[in-house]
Amino acid sequence: MISTxxxxxxxxxxxxxxxxxxxxxxxxxxxxxxxxxxxxxxFKTAKDNLALSxxxxxxxxxxxxxxxxxxxxxxxQDLVDARNFVKQTIQDTRLGSASQQPLxxxxxxxxxxxxxxxxxxxxxxxxxxLGGEWSGRTMKIMLLQDGRRARLLLAKLVVLWVAxxxxxxxxxxGQIAYGQLFRRVFVLPPPPGLHDIWAYAGPRLLHAPLALxxxxxxxxxxxxxxxxxxxxxxxxxxxxxxxxxLARFSGLHDWTPAxxxxxxxxxxxxxxxxxxxxxxxxxxxxxxxALLGLIxxxxxxxxxxxxxxRRRDIQV
Amino acid sequence: MDSAxxxxxxxxxxxxxxxxxxxxxxxxxxxxxxxxxxxGAGKTTTIRMLLGLARPTSGTALVLGREIPPGPxxxxxxxxxxxxxxxxxxxxxxxxxxxxxxxxxxQPESLADEALERVELAGAAGKPIKxxxxxxxxxxxxxxxxxxxxxxLILDEPANxxxxxxxxxFRDILETLREDGxxxxxxxxxxxxxxxxxxxxxxxxxxxxxxxxxxEEIVAxxxxxxxxxxxxxxxxxxxxxxxxxxxxxxxxxLLVRATSGREVSEALAARNVYxxxxxxxxxxxxxxxxxxxQEERT
Numbered sequence: 096m097i098s099t100x101x102x103x104x105x106x107x108x109x110x111x112x113x114x115x116x117x118x119x120x121x122x123x124x125x126x127x128x129x130x131x132x133x134x135x136x137x138f139k140t141a142k143d144n145l146a147l148s149x150x151x152x153x154x155x156x157x158x159x160x161x162x163x164x165x166x167x168x169x170x171x172q173d174l175v176d177a178r179n180f181v182k183q184t185i186q187d188t189r190l191g192s193a194s195q196q197p198l199x200x201x202x203x204x205x206x207x208x209x210x211x212x213x214x215x216x217x218x219x220x221x222x223x224x225l226g227g228e229w230s231g232r233t234m235k236i237m238l239l240q241d242g243r244r245a246r247l248l249l250a251k252l253v254v255l256w257v258a259x260x261x262x263x264x265x266x267x268x269g270q271i272a273y274g275q276l277f278r279r280v281f282v283l284p285p286p287p288g289l290h291d292i293w294a295y296a297g298p299r300l301l302h303a304p305l306a307l308x309x310x311x312x313x314x315x316x317x318x319x320x321x322x323x324x325x326x327x328x329x330x331x332x333x334x335x336x337x338x339x340x341l342a343r344f345s346g347l348h349d350w351t352p353a354x355x356x357x358x359x360x361x362x363x364x365x366x367x368x369x370x371x372x373x374x375x376x377x378x379x380x381x382x383x384x385a386l387l388g389l390i391x392x393x394x395x396x397x398x399x400x401x402x403x404x405r406r407r408d409i410q411v
Numbered sequence: 412m413d414s415a416x417x418x419x420x421x422x423x424x425x426x427x428x429x430x431x432x433x434x435x436x437x438x439x440x441x442x443x444x445x446x447x448x449x450x451g452a453g454k455t456t457t458i459r460m461l462l463g464l465a466r467p468t469s470g471t472a473l474v475l476g477r478e479i480p481p482g483p484x485x486x487x488x489x490x491x492x493x494x495x496x497x498x499x500x501x502x503x504x505x506x507x508x509x510x511x512x513x514x515x516x517x518q519p520e521s522l523a524d525e526a527l528e529r530v531e532l533a534g535a536a537g538k539p540i541k542x543x544x545x546x547x548x549x550x551x552x553x554x555x556x557x558x559x560x561x562x563x564l565i566l567d568e569p570a571n572x573x574x575x576x577x578x579x580x581f582r583d584i585l586e587t588l589r590e591d592g593x594x595x596x597x598x599x600x601x602x603x604x605x606x607x608x609x610x611x612x613x614x615x616x617x618x619x620x621x622x623x624x625x626x627e628e629i630v631a632x633x634x635x636x637x638x639x640x641x642x643x644x645x646x647x648x649x650x651x652x653x654x655x656x657x658x659x660x661x662x663x664x665l666l667v668r669a670t671s672g673r674e675v676s677e678a679l680a681a682r683n684v685y686x687x688x689x690x691x692x693x694x695x696x697x698x699x700x701x702x703x704x705q706e707e708r709t
Binding site: 098099101102105106109110231232233235236237238239240241242243247408409410411 | 459462463464465466480481482483486487489491493494495497498499500501502506509510511512513514515516517555
């Protein structure tokens, strides 16, 4: 097995892998920038509103009132609203501020890679590395060296997973670096304490490897079934779109793989943070059910791939 | 002598059609065995089954004494090249061979350089495969087959794309391998190469074996006899040989399909026709191949 793994790792060192690493960095940068920009803009608006309300009382005509007690009450309420808006914005941007810190940035990166952007990159990697064995007609050469087809697939799965973790690590490194840049460019409220940042980032970082294994298993199964790169990628992408679509329905959400992954990764909708692209309505199912569901799904995908490669002839 | 390959009623049905049908033959160890057939005859499918890439619908085969599909141990003693060679274009030739080596049972990495030298690719070992010419890729495919110093080589159209010098070098490699005791199972359309190299030949058509034997047995099993008679006796001679396949060529000579000149002479003498000359013409492998495969088709 070690030598098969070695062969697979040697094959991984190729231009497409570098391109996918750069794509992961670019995607996480794009998503982070969107969140930071929106958060910073809202924070500035809230602060400006409050400052304006404090500096210069709103004209009574603005409320459609004449000077008097009613106007004073409206002005007081306006000030309260402005203060609340600032408080709400601080609350909404707390994770944006957190992701300017190294630990928060790592949690952000784990969310990006454990949702659709990461899944698409891993599907592309699987399509090129396994689907490409068919289109490049190299599968026969590999199978003529050992012949144990399941073993070859398992080696592919391990290498895909390691490559996915590699992409995650680079995304984390990139995100930490972007955090330094964002701190200078986007003004957000002070970040929450380390404990709160860990509560956000910790589960994501610890749970991301299983999510990546799921995407690798999906890529492996699609590439084995379809036996060519483009079809394998689009087949996998279609699966992701379908499960995310099904997860929009309340009755189905808890029972779909998208629901399990959302629960496992603690994906919640944050108003001013684009830290994942996934069906994020929190399911009622807890982590144990999500874990069981994901493990069963990974096992099913790998079994399908192994049964298929064992049964079908290698025609290329 | 042991059999390196023994096919027993091998059959493969694809899309409802028998691509290989009740195919039985054996290849003795240490021989170069030519496996011939027109396009679509079932050669590649047979090779795929022998190498474990496809499963027979029925029947079986023994490769190096073990039933197919071959396991890792047997595969480590086989060098295979199926259809056109394939490789990872972004790799160098040397790296590719190292990857191939690592994919099987543990072997020293030095074998990669040895194989590259054997196919005269050592000079291009460090260049990316995408820059290789078709002939170089073909030689790289041969290097893959030779990588593990195999006991049995199964080659499907290995000389495609090779220039005359490459073809000659390839022939020399196979002859050296035979001297070293390696068995070679060679499927090729280059009949001149088969004639020069092979100890035994099998011809298949439409999935079935149509002839098997040494080159001499195959080409001599049916010869052409050329008969020259006085033009006034031409018609009588033709009638005398009517029971054989006979026709008159453009030069006014009779061409008879018979096993020997003696058979023709006796038939003519029985009708009191005395030829001026009787000459036996052995068919070339190409002629026999075309005859056999066209007979089957009709």
